[in-house]
Amino acid sequence: DTVARVVRTMGEVLRAQAPVLAPFMAIGAHDPVLAQGGKAGYVQMVDAFRKMLLARREEIRHPEPERAVDWSCVVVYSVVARWLG
Helix, strand or coil: CHHHHHHHHHHHHHHHHHHHHHHHHHCCCCCCHHHHHHHHHHHHHHHHHHHHHHCCCCHHCCCCHHHHHHHHHHHHHHHHHHHHH
16 A cells, blocks of 8 residues: 555656656756756655655565665656656
8 A cells, every 4th residue: 555655646746747847857957956956856755755665664575675665766756757758
């Protein structure tokens, strides 16, 4: 349930913010100041994702829970961002 809720929430937030985020992401690819702000927002999102899943660390069957959660965040973000893009 936690994984589904975290993934769904990330998708919903990114979908809701996509019209605003898309132009900033495009400009941020060439503007280091804007990219720095975007990176800060991304780090906050990753931290929230990690916090929610690692709160249930004992239920994660992977031998390295942090690594599994980090990789899953990268995959989920990549898939959602591509879908929205």
